[in-house]
Amino acid sequence: MAPSVTENIILSATDKDVTLADRNTHATRVAGKDVDPEKKALFASVTKRIDYSPKIGTELHGIKLSQLTDQQSEELAALISERGVVFFRDQEDLDRKEHVKLGARWGPLHIHPLVPHDQESPEVIILDSRLNPPNRYNTNNSWHSDVSFEPAPASYSILKFDEIPESGGDTAWSNGYQLYDDLSQPIKTLLEGLTATHTSDIFRFFQANTGRKTFGKLNDSDHPIIRTNPVTGWKSVFTNSVFTREINGISAAESKWILEYLNDLVSKRLEYQVRFRWQKHSVAIWDNRSTFHTGVPDFRPYHRRGLRVTVSGEKPFFDVNSGTQAQAFEPIAEAIVSKQEAAEKSKEDAALQLA
Incomplete structure (x- = not known):
């Protein structure tokens, strides 16, 4: 079977590559x-830091992602895990090769079992609105963390x-740390003892309706509902x-109610969210263990x-002795x-001197 290729984009697996994503680890x-x-x-190396809110979202200027040292790369990973998502502008030199190199510094790169990818580098997936007809799977306007159906x-x-479009097309992120922190203690205790099944159902549905071959197995995995970020x-x-x-382990009605409640908090609590306006050569890097996002x-x-x-x-794992963002933020x-009080006092002192 010949590959389905459009402008160096592989849309569907070939007979040879139907197990390509099975090497994910x-x-x-x-x-x-x-x-x-x-x-x-x-x-x-940072010339300017902009925190989008006190607890999530930071934009850094002066950094070239293609030129990070090993130590800077490790410290950036830690910052991303703390801030949820970190943004960069003017990264024109982050070409595909450097894009892959940056990700590989932090771990093995995932090959998606269905989303179209670059012909030369299957780890690079293509998000192109022209490949998104109405009947195609689409996670825009659907809050998620990437590939949570995988075992890892x-x-x-x-x-x-x-x-980028002339208008619109932002991406938003929501803070899973703060969501946990704001739950009442009885609900926290309940959720900390439960797991949930994450599935590839959205991709199975698309495959069944198109006949497209996948690049690997469409996995289902059980994960703890409350997760400890290891960083x-x-x-x-x-x-x-x-x-x-x-x-898992509760009735279908109870499961539906709890999941809808949590999803509602993710999508509607504006204090958990930041929103990024893209520019050409902008880059966003986020930690899927502790944030949700949507186009x-x-x-x-x-x-x-x-x-x-x-x-x-x-x-994913849960450590009962792990801490919280709320504790770290105090x-x-x-x-x-x-700092605010010192600034106000300085203004008052200056006013008194002029009086």
Whole structure:
């Protein structure tokens, strides 16, 4: 069978490559763990830092992702896990080769079992709105974490758009750490003892309706509902509206109610969310273990085209003794308050001197 290729994009598996994604594996180390908490090597190159909100989303200027040292790369992984998602502008030199190289620093690269990929590098998936007719699977406007159906789901995803619409087409992220922190203690205790099944059902449906061959097995996996991020040691909710089918060990009605409640919090609690306006050569890197994201489908009839590399992480786990973002944030909040109070006092002193 000849490959289905459009502009160097492989749309469907060939007979030879139907098991291509079966070589996916889990990370053998945790990138970003136990680095310098001040991240001095990374921030030595940063000319400007913009925090989108106190707890999620940071934009860094002055960094060229293709030129990171090993130490900077590790510190960046830690920052991404702490902030959920980190944004970069003006990364024109992050070509496909450098894109793959960056992801491979943090772990084995995932090959998606169905999404179209680059002909030369199957780890690079193509997100092109022209490949998205209405009857095709589409996770725009559907909050999810990438490939959570895998036994070892994604740790980090690296997305760069090389074609952006004149308006619309943002991406939004939601904070799984804060979602967990805001739950009442009885609900936390309940969820910490449960697992949920994450499935490839959305892709099976598409395959059944198109006959397209997949690049590998469409997996189903059971994961803890509350997950410990191995980099930060913080607890996060780990379910999503695209891939989580059911909670194990409870009734179907109870499972449906709990999942809908959690999905509702992800999508509607604006204080958990940040939104990124893409520019050409912008890059977003996020931690799928502790965030959810969605594309905003408001850009048609414009086109949007990007490349994504996904890093496979570890098998999800829950450590009852792990901490929380809320606990870690307490000294940061105190420092912010002290800085504001000092600024206000300085203004008052200046006003008194002029009086």
